[in-house]
Structures are given as structure tokens and as C-alpha cells.
Amino acid sequence: MKKFTVLLVLVGLIAGLALTAFAKDGVEFMDSDKMLVNTVKYYKPAPWKIGFSNASISNSWRVFLQAHLQYEASIHPEIAEFFITDGQDNPTKQLADVEDLLAKGIDLLIIAPATDAALNPAVEKAMDKGVPVVVVDRKVTTEAYVTYIGSSDFQMGKIMADWLVEKLNKKGNVVCLSGVAGASPAEERLKGALDTFKKYPDIKVLEQQYCDWSPVVGKQVMATFIQKYPQIDGIWADSALQGCGAIEAVQEAGLPIPPVTGEDMNRYLKMWKQMKFDGVAVSFPSWQGQIAVQKAIDVLSGIPVPRNIDVPRLVITTDTLDKWVKMDQPDEYFMDSRLPEKWLPKR
């Protein structure tokens, strides 16, 4: 009897393992390191129907991301239909969006998840149904996807910090202004920055605060920092949103603007050019949306795709500033863009 129980448990375990292996191995790899995904089984003759489930278009970066997808989809006649849904930053809404897209009979799903874990069921369901999934921007935590296209937030934060350390000659007082507490881009960028700062004993991080990616909060926090700390030599801001607010605060206090980090947002570039401070812009490329569509086409054509793609960042320095800043264009344009003129979001 005892033996039988042990056998039963063993069989159960093996079956369980086999099942999980099966569930995970919806994805077939070309190599043992799981770097390259075999997509032959997703091959379908064109024309295709592709669905894009966007987390939201609540900020200008997301508008640019979506525009890149739309633009790329428009130049490929083999994509007959391209559906877009707006999750309004709400995972529950986005789950329903994916259901709708699947009901429309899409051949492939591109998803930019609102939060990482919450969209797992949607992605798994699509893969179970044999609809390959391309994830872009933020990650999902399940293994059930074909390829992930993003740009490392860790690297972005680190590159900004490296630049700041160099500008300060490895010595000085720094304040860190982050985005939203708990949001993965904010936390990853901060990790990258602290990874650099901790290597330099003479770089002192006076304080780190979250500013909700809001210029208003950025300005308020910086105004208080200025009162609190007599000597601030550098500002590390994970985004130009609160960064621009912080620059405003320093200017209003009548102080010289210390080296301050930012991204490729035109407002920051304009301020940089007008106020002539030391700046650096590290982009979080919105054209990863374009790559997502290109990879989607590869998947449906049965061409192998990398499991993870890190889209490289553009680094703008004072030397290259003039090339990227556009004084006559809207503040919230992201300049590391591949959109032709007529695809730019306009009034």
C-alpha cells in the first residue's frame, strides 16, 4: 500500500512537471540557451489581422509608441487589418480588451501591458489559443509569449548616473527625483543609478524622492530640497517630466542650474538650450513600437525571433543637442523618433 502511494505521488509529480513543461513550452526555442524562438508553427500566409492592446495613451510617450506601431503597420500591405485598443491604464479594462481582440479573430497579439503580472492571464489565453504574443514596453511575468521588445530602464538610469558622476568629477552632492513609487520603470532606473553612485564614495546621494512623474510635484520637491540642502551639485531625474519642474524651482530660487539629467523630451531639450546648463538626455525609445510590428511580421512569416530585444538608447549631449532640439515643435514631443512628419501627433 505504501509503495503504491509513493508510486502514485511520483506519477502525479511527473505528470505535473510534464504539464507545466507543456504549458511553458508553448514556445519552442532554437537553442538550449533559449535566446532564439522557433516561429515556424506560427507561420500563416498573408494577409494578417493583428491586434495591439495598448495600456493607455494617457501621456505623450505612449502616444508616440502607438503612433510608431500604426505607422509601421501602415507600410506593410500584408497587414490587412490592425486593431488598437486603449486599456486606460486599467489592467481589468485591458484584460477585456484582449478578449475583444481575440474574438475578432486576430492572427497575432501585440501587447503593452498596464502592469506586469496582471496581464498574464490574457497573454496565456492568447498563446493557448495559438495566437502568438509579442510583448512591448513593459514585461509580463509569465513565460507565455514569443518575444519581448523593450529598452532597459536599468541601463537608462545607469547611463544618466554615469554621466552625472563624470560631470561632477566623481565628487559632489546629488539628489534623485524618481517617478511613481512602485512603478517598474521608476524602480529599475533608480536601481541603475544607485548601482553607479555606490561605487563612488565621494558622491553623496543627499536624498531620493518620488515625484509622480509630475512637473508640479517635481518643482515643489526641488523647492524644498533647495531650502534643506545648502549645496546641491547635481540632479538625477529619471524623467524630464519632474526634471523640468526641478529646473524651474532652481531658476526661481535664483541659483545656477547644476548638471541635471533628462530624456529626449523636447521641453527639456528646449530648456537646456535656452538656459545653457549641463544636461544629458537618455532616451527610452518610442520606436520600440516599430520594432514590435517588424517582429510580429517575422513571427507570422515563420522567421526565428530573439526572445528578448533591448532597443538601444539615444544619448544626447551638449555637443549633439542642436541636432535634436526642435524649438518650433511641441514641448512633449519625444525626439528619438522615427516617425515621418505626417505621422507626428498634431492638433
Added chain:
Amino acid sequence: MRFTGCCGGFFTRIDMITGTKEKGTHGFEVQEFVTRYGIFLVLVVLLVIAGLISPVFYRSANIANILQQASVLGIISLGQTIVILAGGIDLSVASIVATSCVFAAAIMAGKNSMVLPVALFCLLLGLLSGWLNGVIVTRRNAPPFIVTLGTALIMQGIRFVYTKGAPFGTIPSWLRVLGRGRLTFIPVSVIVFLSLAVIVALFLRRSPYGRKIYAVGDNRTAAFFSGVDVNRVVLSTYVLSGLLSAFGGLILAGYLGFGDNWAGKGYELDSIAAVVVGGTSLVGGYGSVGGTVIGVLLMTVVFNLVLLAGLPYQAQLIAKGLIIAVAVAFYSYIGKTE
């Protein structure tokens, strides 16, 4: 029917019909004192603690910063006070602020000649959304919570359609004076806020219309049978709130210097919190502008203190939440024993 009004000297309780002050027993007076000045005492205690925690707190530049940061929330909270006094609630304020801010930057485009017409346009926009709130709430007898949430979404949609998600333009120097200018060391926005607070307080206390607002909030049916045009009064409170929010948006635009799609994010709840902390009853009919001003200062001082003490962001949320919870518990306790 009683109501509480306020101007220079804070909370005065007046009998609506006779206009005379109430006289109570000794014990009642102590309780009255606590109700009237409790929130004021809390602020004083907080200010003392603040000085102990950080020597920076009492620097004139820091005080000016706090007052400047309080003024936009303050102006919005004035509108919220009026709405809540009449028994309503307005969740559309933050969205009106952001829309006003975005339109100001986009259409003024840095030109001083455009300040006046565009400011009027933004105020009109605020007025219209307030009117929309009021009309749906009164004509259709709909819950203000949902109606104003809907208006918030409409305003959000309007600014997104207009800007395609990417705000543009800059704020001309004249409007910037309003948002970040200083008279010696007193921020202009604070002078604007306090002047508005006095006007609203006088309006609520001295004008017959203000008394009607209290009457409607206290007992809608009784007010109706006393000949008050209840719907018109309620409608007007939303219009005033919309107008004040749009004005707050203009000042915030002046503070910021550019348009931001989410400027004023969180102000809907912050303003309600400030009003409640200030002792205004959420069911309406009881409360004062003076309390709201103190409530706004309290919230802003806490924000400043958390930063000065170097506490993490989470501490700010906890502190804010505690203040609201304690205030509500306090007022409900007083209400029960009264």
C-alpha cells in the same frame, strides 16, 4: 436652523431666523471651543513640531514656498467647500485644473497680449463644466459623485483631443507673475488665494444667497418649503466650483510655465480632504471657509515636513491618511456628544 459662517474672526454660530448668538451652559462652551478651534490648535501644534524637527522650516523662503504651494489647492478647495456645504461633492476639479492649464499654455503660446482673452476662455470652460455638473445633478437628480466623475472624463477627453496627448506652448510672463511672482517675499498667488477666501467667506456669511447654500445643505426639503429655489442654489455651487477650479488651473500654469496633461492630479481628493479636515460636514449645511483654509495649510505643511524630515514618500501618504482619519473621527465624536 443653524449655520456656521466665517470671516476675519473664525467660527461664529448664528441662529438663522433670529440672527442672535446662541448662549449655552459652561460645558457646552468648552465643547464649542474645541469644535471651533480644534483644527486651529492642531495646526499650531504641528507648526511647533515642525520648528523642532527642522531649523529650515521657519526660514522665510520655506514659509513662502509652503504658502505658494498651498494657494492653488486652496483656491480649488474654496469651490469644493461651497459645493459640499450645499450637500454635493465635486470630483471634476482636478480635471478642470489640468484642462485650463493645458489650454492656457497652448493658446497663449507665450504672448502677453493673449493672456486676458485666453484666461477668460479658460474661465468660461470651467464655468460650463460646472454648469454641466449642476444641470445633471439638479434636473436629473443624479448622484453628484458619478456626474462630476463623468465631467472629469469629458474634460480629460477634450484636452487629449486638442493636444493629441502632447501638450505644447508656454505661459507668458504676465500670467507667470500670478503663479510665481513675489511681492517682497510674499507670493502673489497667496495674496490672490487669501483675498478669494475672504470674499467667499463674506459671501457665504453675509449674503442672503450664502445663507441659502447653508439652508439647502442642512435640510433640502425644509429649504424648499421656506421658498428657496433649491435647484438654482445647487446649480450655482457647481458653477462657482468650476470657475474657481479653472482659475486655479491658470495660477498653476503660471507656477509651472508650461502645460501638463496631469497638472493638479490628486487635487480632487486633496481638496475634499482639506474641506473635511477643516470641519465642514460632508452631508452639508455645516462648516466654514476658515476651516478649509486651515485644512489646506495643514495638508501642505505635512507635505513640506515629510520632505524636510527626509522621510520616504510612503510616510507622506500615511501622514495624510492619518490626518483625514483622525479629523473625521474627531468631528463625528463631537457631533455625537453635542
